[in-house]
Amino acid sequence: MKSETVHFFLKKGILLNPDLSENLDSENMEELNNLFEDFSKYSTNSLILNNSIYKSLYLEKEEDLIIPNIDNSDYPVVITKEYAEVTKKKEVSDFTQHYKKRFNLISKILQSKRGLENSISIHKILNKRQRESVSLIGYVSSKNITKNKNMILTLEDLTGSIKVIITKDKIPLFEDANNLCLDEIIGINGSTGNKVVFADDLYFPDVPKNDVLKKCDEEIYLAVISDVHVGSTMFLENDFLKFIKWINGTVGNSEQKNVALKVKYLFVVGDLVDGVGIYPNQDDELNIKDIFKQYDKFGELISMIRKDVKIIICPGNHDAVRIAEPQPILDKDYIKTILKLPNVISVTNPSFVNIHASEGFEGFDVLLYHGYSFDYYINNVGIIRNNGGYDRPDLVMKYLLQKRHLAPSHGSTLFIPDPDDDFLTITKVPDFFLAGHVHKPAINQYGKVTNICGSCWQSKTPFQEKVGHKPEPSKVQLVNLKTREIKVMNFGE
Numbered sequence: 001m002k003s004e005t006v007h008f009f010l011k012k013g014i015l016l017n018p019d020l021s022e023n024l025d026s027e028n029m030e031e032l033n034n035l036f037e038d039f040s041k042y043s044t045n046s047l048i049l050n051n052s053i054y055k056s057l058y059l060e061k062e063e064d065l066i067i068p069n070i071d072n073s074d075y076p077v078v079i080t081k082e083y084a085e086v087t088k089k090k091e092v093s094d095f096t097q098h099y100k101k102r103f104n105l106i107s108k109i110l111q112s113k114r115g116l117e118n119s120i121s122i123h124k125i126l127n128k129r130q131r132e133s134v135s136l137i138g139y140v141s142s143k144n145i146t147k148n149k150n151m152i153l154t155l156e157d158l159t160g161s162i163k164v165i166i167t168k169d170k171i172p173l174f175e176d177a178n179n180l181c182l183d184e185i186i187g188i189n190g191s192t193g194n195k196v197v198f199a200d201d202l203y204f205p206d207v208p209k210n211d212v213l214k215k216c217d218e219e220i221y222l223a224v225i226s227d228v229h230v231g232s233t234m235f236l237e238n239d240f241l242k243f244i245k246w247i248n249g250t251v252g253n254s255e256q257k258n259v260a261l262k263v264k265y266l267f268v269v270g271d272l273v274d275g276v277g278i279y280p281n282q283d284d285e286l287n288i289k290d291i292f293k294q295y296d297k298f299g300e301l302i303s304m305i306r307k308d309v310k311i312i313i314c315p316g317n318h319d320a321v322r323i324a325e326p327q328p329i330l331d332k333d334y335i336k337t338i339l340k341l342p343n344v345i346s347v348t349n350p351s352f353v354n355i356h357a358s359e360g361f362e363g364f365d366v367l368l369y370h371g372y373s374f375d376y377y378i379n380n381v382g383i384i385r386n387n388g389g390y391d392r393p394d395l396v397m398k399y400l401l402q403k404r405h406l407a408p409s410h411g412s413t414l415f416i417p418d419p420d421d422d423f424l425t426i427t428k429v430p431d432f433f434l435a436g437h438v439h440k441p442a443i444n445q446y447g448k449v450t451n452i453c454g455s456c457w458q459s460k461t462p463f464q465e466k467v468g469h470k471p472e473p474s475k476v477q478l479v480n481l482k483t484r485e486i487k488v489m490n491f492g493e
């Protein structure tokens with residue numbers, strides 16, 4: 001190989017392997033520059049460029065890829081809010097700033113409510129000497145029941161903290177208070193006592209109650225799946241292949257085929273693969289023990305799907321990214337076969353995307369969140385635990401929409417504090433809130449938001465058996481975006 005070529009790459013910090021010589025033309029600077037750029041995109045941490053990398057960059061791409069003729073403008077997917085990772089060491093002050101930021105975002109929503117427009121700071125309330133009506137907004141920092149069975153909350157804002165008393169005879173106020181979770185942000189109307197407030201009303205930031213559903217003119221479908229768990233011995237590959245055949249319009253009766261071919265958006269809400277080292281002795285439950293191969297297999301499967309279906313994928317707690325939320329997009333080293341597919345869009349967890357906008361139509365807003373925090377609320381909130389618990393992820397989704405936050409209680413998920421933003425706050429009310437994680441499909445309509453929790457493609461694991469979970473695999477929810485009707489398809493036995 002010409003020494004100029006070696007030099008060209010060496011100056012950029014990359015070592016060329018001699019096996020590449022036959023493929024490179026050292027005279028062609030444009031080709032060398034392109035190669036450098038493609039290699040940088042392909043790998044962020046490798047410093048050696050060899051023949052097999054070169055092949056995977058170019059040759060395999062040409063052989064494997066049949067680029068379909070998709071008019072992307074017809075079925076657009078726009079990422080409206082996505083976490084951009086800032087690599088900086090985190091300090092305690094980042095947590096403080098992060099919680100302040102969250103307080104500002106959510107108290108703004110609360111302040112716009114009738115009844116809370118005149119809310120004042122806790123510091124001001126503590127200085128009041130006479131009994132008077134007040135409204136305030138704060139974090140719930142403690143929640144206790146007194147001997148007389150009344151409730152005392154401690155609310156905290158940026159100026160101080162105060163006790164709020166909710167008497168047991170005030171139903172349904174007391175019920176609402178009973179289901180509060182720590183660290184959520186609420187509003188209170190009440191009257192002052194001696195450094196306390198006696199509550200009359202409790203406000204959640206919530207989503208608007210109007211339930212006018214957005215619809216588009218064309219009969220097209222959005223499909224939801226999650227928790228594929230490729231690599232697990234319990235991965236239901238046959239069911240998944242049946243789903244692929246159906247979406248491609250090759251199986252089913254004519255009506256089913258007709259609907260299948262109108263699916264234009266497919267969301268895959270996390271746990272694409274089973275991962276490695278997720279829990280002790282997971283190895284025994286894996287038939288693909290190499291994480292790269294798990295993603296290759298996942299890629300192989302979704303590459304079989306019609307290329308005019310936009311496939312939006314986000315990571316979950318089994319995927320090969322850090323577990324702390326927001327989870328960045330999947331590393332391109334893992335999903336390089338997937339990224340070759342022209343119809344796949346990889347997004348963060350959580351993320352906000354807009355689909356199907358066109359001139360004169362604003363499109364549908366979709367919030368994707370895998371649902372790692374759901375376990376905490378299922379286990380800790382009475383209204384969810386006593387109404388089905390793990391069988392009712394839709395109740396968790398509704399609960400979190402009321403709080404306008406995906407993990408309001410500190411500790412309900414692992415997270416990385418961003419001092420400038422709180423990515424888990426639901427700042428914009430979506431048309432669809434999609435989740436997964438509990439392996440139980442569920443749907444509900446809350447205000448204008450359609451909550452859909454995906455099913456899974458893994459049969460019951462020994463862990464689920466032990467803790468009494470009843471997964472319901474191989475289901476796909478289909479939303480007709482023209483009528484907003486929802487169908488559930490079953491690809492299981």
Ligand SMILES: [Fe+2]
Pocket residue numbers: 227229271316318437438439456
């Ligand atoms: Fe899962």
Ligand SMILES: [Fe+2]
Pocket residue numbers: 271316317318370372436437438
């Ligand atoms: Fe999960």
